[in-house]
Amino acid sequence: xxxxxxxxxxxxxxxxxxxxxxxxxxxxxxxxxxxxxxxxxxxxxxxxxxxxxxxxxxxxxxxxxxxxxxxxxxxxxxxxxxxxxxxxxxxxxxxxxxxxxxxxxxxxxxxxxxxxxxxxxxxxxxxxxxxxxxxxxxxxxxxxxxxxxxxxxxxxxxxxxxxxxxxxxxxxxxxxxxxxxxxxxxxxxxxxxxxxxxxxxxxxxxxxxxxxxxxxxxxxxxxxxxxxxxxxxxxxxxxxxxxxxxxxxxxxxxxxx
Amino acid sequence: xxxxxxxxxxxxxxxxxxxxxxxxxxxxxxxxxxxxxxxxxxxxxxxxxxxxxxxxxxxxxxxxxxxxxxxxxxxxxxxxxxxxxxxxxxxxxxxx
Numbered sequence: 482x483x484x485x486x487x488x489x490x491x492x493x494x495x496x497x498x499x500x501x502x503x504x505x506x507x508x509x510x511x512x513x514x515x516x517x518x519x520x521x522x523x524x525x526x527x528x529x530x531x532x533x534x535x536x537x538x539x540x541x542x543x544x545x546x547x548x549x550x551x552x553x554x555x556x557x558x559x560x561x562x563x564x565x566x567x568x569x570x571x572x573x574x575x576x577x578x579x580x581x582x583x584x585x586x587x588x589x590x591x592x593x594x595x596x597x598x599x600x601x602x603x604x605x606x607x608x609x610x611x612x613x614x615x616x617x618x619x620x621x622x623x624x625x626x627x628x629x630x631x632x633x634x635x636x637x638x639x640x641x642x643x644x645x646x647x648x649x650x651x652x653x654x655x656x657x658x659x660x661x662x663x664x665x666x667x668x669x670x671x672x673x674x675x676x677x678x679x680x681x682x683x684x685x686x687x688x689x690x691x692x693x694x695x696x697x698x699x700x701x702x703x704x705x706x707x708x709x710x711x712x713x714x715x716x717x718x719x720x721x722x723x724x725x726x727x728x729x730x731x732x733x734x735x736x737x738x
Numbered sequence: 739x740x741x742x743x744x745x746x747x748x749x750x751x752x753x754x755x756x757x758x759x760x761x762x763x764x765x766x767x768x769x770x771x772x773x774x775x776x777x778x779x780x781x782x783x784x785x786x787x788x789x790x791x792x793x794x795x796x797x798x799x800x801x802x803x804x805x806x807x808x809x810x811x812x813x814x815x816x817x818x819x820x821x822x823x824x825x826x827x828x829x830x831x832x833x834x
Contacts, residue, residue, distance in 0.1 A: 520745070520767060521767070522766050522767060522768065522777040522780065522781060525776065525780050525784075526776065526780055529780050529784055622779075625776070626776060627771070629772065629776065633769070633773075
């Protein structure tokens with residue numbers, strides 16, 4: 482049996498859309514911090530990361546749109562799909578909570594996203610590889626920023642330590658999903674287009690364990706994983722997020738500034 | 739100057755892409771040098787303003803007294819001969 486060299490258009494569309502959805506949803510979460518940051522400086526820091534993510538999302542949506550079997554554009558994909566059509570990880574849609582919750586979510590994602598992108602730069606698909614090459618520098622800064630805060634808050638005051646620990650515990654059920662490869666991931670991996678998600682896990686765990694230890698935080702154990710994002714089974718938080726994000730384009734279709 | 743959380747003030751100096759010196763860009767609040775550098779990157783280089791950042795604790799900067807302005811600076815005003823405009827400079831000499 483010969484291995485197909487190129488993915489089907491549908492597979493490539495769906496695979497690209499997953500990555501776009503991750504960036505878009507997390508961007509929307511970070512933008513919700515605008516004007517609410519704990520410090521003016523951090524307010525801009527978080528929204529800068531959001532801007533990086535929306536840049537990545539746009540490139541990925543444009544590519545997805547070019548692969549779709551009907552004429553659509555990036556805006557249709559971002560603003561006109563219902564929650565069950567979104568394929569982002571459950572982690573990124575979790576609410577902002579307090580600053581520690583946001584940082585826990587961000588760090589756990591960044592520590593996954595960076596090696597994910599590093600692998601994707603070697604993709605057989607030249608467009609995905611090019612988008613990854615551009616994004617990888619941004620992700621390198623993101624993980625530096627979020628890991629700094631995990632350490633500061635964990636190893637900070639009694640209150641910041643407690644909040645950071647609670648936040649790590651709260652995001653932990655959503656970690657396992659990042660490393661689960663479904664059939665699409667498997668097919669994309671076999672033809673060297675996609676990323677080997679399982680291979681990311683051990684590096685992620687050792688890196689995160691080291692930082693948590695450094696930050697005097699403990700790693701949650703025996704946590705029951707919650708999964709389903711890639712299959713469109715989301716937590717209720719995505720509904721609220723999309724309701725807000727899509728309100729304007731849905732109420733005024735094709736509106737121009 | 740006190741702040742609600744006690745983060746000290748830092749002065750930020752940025753060297754632009756084509757510049758040879760760091761120029762004062764502004765100030766910010768940060769708990770320590772590492773945070774000050776990251777904040778400076780986020781606040782002052784987001785429109786490609788720079789390729790290098792210095793941060794300095796504001797309280798380490800010693801400033802001249804504004805009341806000394808006349809004493810310190812006015813005497814230089816009528817000494818045009820101190821400007822090197824009366825000499826012809828070789829073409830190879832850059833950054834003058």
